[in-house]
Amino acid sequence: MAKILDKRDLAPEIDLFTIDAPLVAQKAQPGHFVIVRASETGERIPLTIVDYNRDEGTIDLVIQAVGCSTIELCNLEQGDEFLDLLGPLGEPIEIKEIGTVVCVAGGLGVAPVYPKAKYLKEAGNKIISIVGAQTEEMLIMKDEMEEVSDEIYFATDDGTLGEKGFVTNILDSLLDERDEVDEVVAVGPAVMMKAACEVTTEYDIDTIVSLNPIMIDGTGMCGGCRVTVDGERLFACVDGPAFDGHAVDFEELMMRQSHYEDEEEEAEHKCNLDREVE
Amino acid sequence: MAKRQTMTKQSSEKRINNFNEVANGFTKEEAMLEAKRCLQCKNKPCVDGCPVEVPIPEFIDQVLEEDFSKASDTIKAKNALPAICGRVCPQEEQCEAECILGKKGEPVAIGALERFVADEESNEKAKVKVSNKNSGAKVAIVGSGPSGLTAAADLAKLGYQVTLFEALSEPGGVLRYGIPEFRLPKSIVTEEIEHIKELGVEVQANVLIGSTLSIEDLWEKGYKAIFVGTGAGLPYFLSLPGENLNGVYSSNEFLTRANLMKAYKFPEYKTPITVGDKVAVVGAGNVAMDSARTALRLGAEEVSIVYRRSRNEMPAREEEIENAEEERIDLKLLRNPTRIIGNDEGWVEELECVKMELGEPDSSGRPRPIPIENSEFTIPVDVVIIAIGQGPNPLLPKKTPELETTKWDNIIVDDDTYQTSISGVFAGGDVIGGSATVIAAMGDGRQAAKSIHKYLQE
Ligand SMILES: Cc1cc2nc3c(=O)[nH]c(=O)nc-3n(C[C@H](O)[C@H](O)[C@H](O)COP(=O)(O)OP(=O)(O)OC[C@H]3O[C@@H](n4cnc5c(N)ncnc54)[C@H](O)[C@@H]3O)c2cc1C
Ligand SMILES: Cc1cc2nc3c(=O)[nH]c(=O)nc-3n(C[C@H](O)[C@H](O)[C@H](O)COP(=O)(O)OP(=O)(O)OC[C@H]3O[C@@H](n4cnc5c(N)ncnc54)[C@H](O)[C@@H]3O)c2cc1C
Ligand code: SF4
Ligand code: SF4
Ligand code: FES
Ligand SMILES: [Mg+2]
Numbered sequence: 001m002a003k004i005l006d007k008r009d010l011a012p013e014i015d016l017f018t019i020d021a022p023l024v025a026q027k028a029q030p031g032h033f034v035i036v037r038a039s040e041t042g043e044r045i046p047l048t049i050v051d052y053n054r055d056e057g058t059i060d061l062v063i064q065a066v067g068c069s070t071i072e073l074c075n076l077e078q079g080d081e082f083l084d085l086l087g088p089l090g091e092p093i094e095i096k097e098i099g100t101v102v103c104v105a106g107g108l109g110v111a112p113v114y115p116k117a118k119y120l121k122e123a124g125n126k127i128i129s130i131v132g133a134q135t136e137e138m139l140i141m142k143d144e145m146e147e148v149s150d151e152i153y154f155a156t157d158d159g160t161l162g163e164k165g166f167v168t169n170i171l172d173s174l175l176d177e178r179d180e181v182d183e184v185v186a187v188g189p190a191v192m193m194k195a196a197c198e199v200t201t202e203y204d205i206d207t208i209v210s211l212n213p214i215m216i217d218g219t220g221m222c223g224g225c226r227v228t229v230d231g232e233r234l235f236a237c238v239d240g241p242a243f244d245g246h247a248v249d250f251e252e253l254m255m256r257q258s259h260y261e262d263e264e265e266e267a268e269h270k271c272n273l274d275r276e277v278e
Numbered sequence: 279m280a281k282r283q284t285m286t287k288q289s290s291e292k293r294i295n296n297f298n299e300v301a302n303g304f305t306k307e308e309a310m311l312e313a314k315r316c317l318q319c320k321n322k323p324c325v326d327g328c329p330v331e332v333p334i335p336e337f338i339d340q341v342l343e344e345d346f347s348k349a350s351d352t353i354k355a356k357n358a359l360p361a362i363c364g365r366v367c368p369q370e371e372q373c374e375a376e377c378i379l380g381k382k383g384e385p386v387a388i389g390a391l392e393r394f395v396a397d398e399e400s401n402e403k404a405k406v407k408v409s410n411k412n413s414g415a416k417v418a419i420v421g422s423g424p425s426g427l428t429a430a431a432d433l434a435k436l437g438y439q440v441t442l443f444e445a446l447s448e449p450g451g452v453l454r455y456g457i458p459e460f461r462l463p464k465s466i467v468t469e470e471i472e473h474i475k476e477l478g479v480e481v482q483a484n485v486l487i488g489s490t491l492s493i494e495d496l497w498e499k500g501y502k503a504i505f506v507g508t509g510a511g512l513p514y515f516l517s518l519p520g521e522n523l524n525g526v527y528s529s530n531e532f533l534t535r536a537n538l539m540k541a542y543k544f545p546e547y548k549t550p551i552t553v554g555d556k557v558a559v560v561g562a563g564n565v566a567m568d569s570a571r572t573a574l575r576l577g578a579e580e581v582s583i584v585y586r587r588s589r590n591e592m593p594a595r596e597e598e599i600e601n602a603e604e605e606r607i608d609l610k611l612l613r614n615p616t617r618i619i620g621n622d623e624g625w626v627e628e629l630e631c632v633k634m635e636l637g638e639p640d641s642s643g644r645p646r647p648i649p650i651e652n653s654e655f656t657i658p659v660d661v662v663i664i665a666i667g668q669g670p671n672p673l674l675p676k677k678t679p680e681l682e683t684t685k686w687d688n689i690i691v692d693d694d695t696y697q698t699s700i701s702g703v704f705a706g707g708d709v710i711g712g713s714a715t716v717i718a719a720m721g722d723g724r725q726a727a728k729s730i731h732k733y734l735q736e
Contacts, residue, residue, distance in 0.1 A: 089486070226522060
């Protein structure tokens with residue numbers, strides 16, 4: 001059981017949870033995630049550790065209600081508990097002084113990008129951030145990202161904040177203007193990461209992505225999270241989730257993410273029905 | 279000689295539509311008839327066949343006296359999980375293989391009797407159990423499969439304060455996430471684990487040792503010895519083209535979704551599973567049989583087993599192969615997959631195989647399967663389940679560099695003491711390799727517990 005100590009609304013359907021998880025907080029590093037199950041009938045789903053406080057024994061999770069399981073989690077309130085919470089999982093990303101790092105975050109990708117930006121900044125790097133969302137209202141953790149960035153740019157689909165369009169457009173013009181960029185970190189939907197990697201390939205800049213295939217155990221036991229990187233079959237939960245973006249087979253990732261489309265629709269439908277009955 | 283009693287079974291037509299247990303246990307009458315067959319041999323050859331040395335003639339005699347509770351105590355003195363072993367032990371290769379009656383006719387049905395005793399005992403439920411107040415040194419057990427459970431039970435009985443750490447949300451290991459309900463009801467696993475908790479063992483689920491806590495952390499928390507029983511949970515793949523298509527599962531994933539996450543109750547339980555009409559399972563061990571029979575019960579119309587050798591070489595228990603045949607699982611023998619073919623949307627559509635013939639015995643002693651040139655053919659499939667074996671999960675050794683392993687990632691232990699390369703850390707069960715049965719894992723847990731006791735007394 002993991003107790004919800006605090007819950008904050010970040011945007012429509014996006015909540016930040018502060019969870020009592022002393023053992024996980026003790027070991028958490030940027031790049032780590034947890035597997036959470038809301039209740040006995042729930043699914044096991046992976047969520048990034050957005051931040052952690054070792055003294056308080058807490059971790060922060062940001063959850064976007066996109067389907068049945070995330071809706072169930074987002075319906076929980078302060079004082080409620082997640083039935084299961086396992087972590088920290090995955091390999092942390094290496095935090096060292098590289099020079100100038102561009103952090104690209106699309107949608108909920110801010111959640112995994114933020115801890116990386118924060119600790120890369122602490123390690124003495126210059127951080128240029130590019131954050132994108134559908135609308136200004138949907139753009140989360142703006143203050144936090146501003147705080148850890150030396151420069152920051154925004155992109156929204158409707159132009160309500162920053163440039164109208166994609167983060168990758170900003171990335172392209174930025175890399176075109178500047179020679180100083182040593183590395184790019186790009187996290188968001190698979191299409192966005194793929195597009196970002198296409199841009200950085202052109203400029204030959206190392207790019208770290210964080211992959212989000214469907215997971216169950218998160219411990220390397222089921223193989224459901226397998227991804228192809230540099231022609232090799234790897235398990236994202238234990239070998240990743242961060243990988244060299246230029247070596248990732250994104251087409252395969254996107255195909256595998258769609259495995260349960262029909263069932264997910266059915267589950268969400270039932271979820272909504274159950275709630276109406278309540 | 280009286281005829282061996284056999285357990286009645288749910289009819290195959292009926293059972294393929296439910297997840298209830300296939301074999302009904304003995305009735306009391308059947309158990310008495312079977313117990314009478316035992317000759318009470320003085321030299322007890324049957325006991326030599328049991329890896330944990332259950333006192334077989336003694337408990338059978340107590341069955342004859344209708345003292346089931348005493349019979350249960352007799353078994354439990356050696357075997358912490360009798361209801362489970364009575365169901366899943368390969369008895370035909372172990373205790374029953376040595377039974378004297380088997381030399382001329384049919385051996386005593388020792389497994390079925392053991393199951394009967396365990397089930398009778400749990401039906402009684404009269405006994406008031408008191409928790410032990412254990413005060414000895416703290417011992418940590420990593421992994422809650424049969425090896426960890428046995429080591430935990432034995433050490434708790436010796437008075438140690440035992441904590442069992444499990445990565446998944448519920449204890450039991452393969453008994454929980456692998457072996458399906460129709461062969462081993464989960465209520466039985468839960469009950470056996472309750473008995474072990476009553477001995478004073480504390481279970482901490484959702485703790486991945488190596489990540490949540492390191493071996494170093496366990497020392498710091500005051501544990502004086504550690505037993506590692508992390509099993510062999512890493513799924514092997516074939517490395518064939520198309521293996522990452524949608525609809526291709528490892529047996530671990532398929533069975534975990536079905537058993538642990540109860541996908542067979544979707545959408546009440548939220549974990550989805552794809553079954554489709556036509557399922558092919560690659561491999562022919564217990565895991566393959568379990569995957570095939572689970573797929574059938576989840577609604578598949580045609581399920582086949584694809585195996586590169588012949589029926590004689592199939593590693594699954596004979597009983598389970600027969601059950602599978604009765605359920606009309608199609609055994610496609612002497613066939614080896616070569617390629618998995620998908621459609622435009624990335625879903626598996628066909629499994630390409632090549633026909634095989636058997637040649638000279640290979641290093642495993644079994645005839646070597648040789649592909650027949652130009653004999654490729656395809657079978658239409660919606661789902662392919664890869665059940666060709668598992669290796670030890672490398673996570674804990676990777677995070678604990680001092681823990682020495684073989685090149686196949688098995689933890690190396692001393693043959694006699696089960697101690698690993700780290701003093702005070704012991705290991706057993708599938709993670710050290712060996713025969714990969716429930717009872718062998720339990721045997722390891724028992725031996726390791728003895729060594730841990732010795733180590734802690736020094
Ligand atoms: C390493 C990692 C970190 C993540 N971090 C976060 C985070 O911090 N915040 C957040 O809101 N989301 C995060 N996600 C995504 C989150 O796990 C999915 O949104 C969630 O599982 C969807 O479940 P659902 O039942 O609500 O929606 P569904 O309708 O069932 O699924 C929506 C989409 O989510 C994906 N998905 C479904 N089931 C799973 C699963 N078991 N594992 C992974 N993806 C799945 C599928 O691609 C699917 O199309 C992360 C995913 C990964 C792999
Ligand atoms: C589908 C299937 C059917 C089988 N059928 C039979 C049968 O009929 N008869 C038979 O005798 N044998 C059978 N076997 C084999 C038998 O189940 C195994 O040999 C036995 O379970 C091994 O026991 P174990 O204690 O070594 O580990 P396991 O049962 O594998 O349990 C290991 C446990 O450790 C946990 N773990 C792993 N790493 C960590 C970590 N770092 N921290 C915390 N926890 C961790 C795992 O989550 C797991 O719960 C079958 C196996 C499978 C998969
Ligand atoms: S534990 Fe297994 S091998 Fe031993 S007597 Fe029981 S069924 Fe036979
Ligand atoms: S060998 Fe067979 S007959 Fe003899 S004691 Fe054992 S079970 Fe009975
Ligand atoms: S989620 Fe099962 S192996 Fe990665
Ligand atoms: Mg879902």
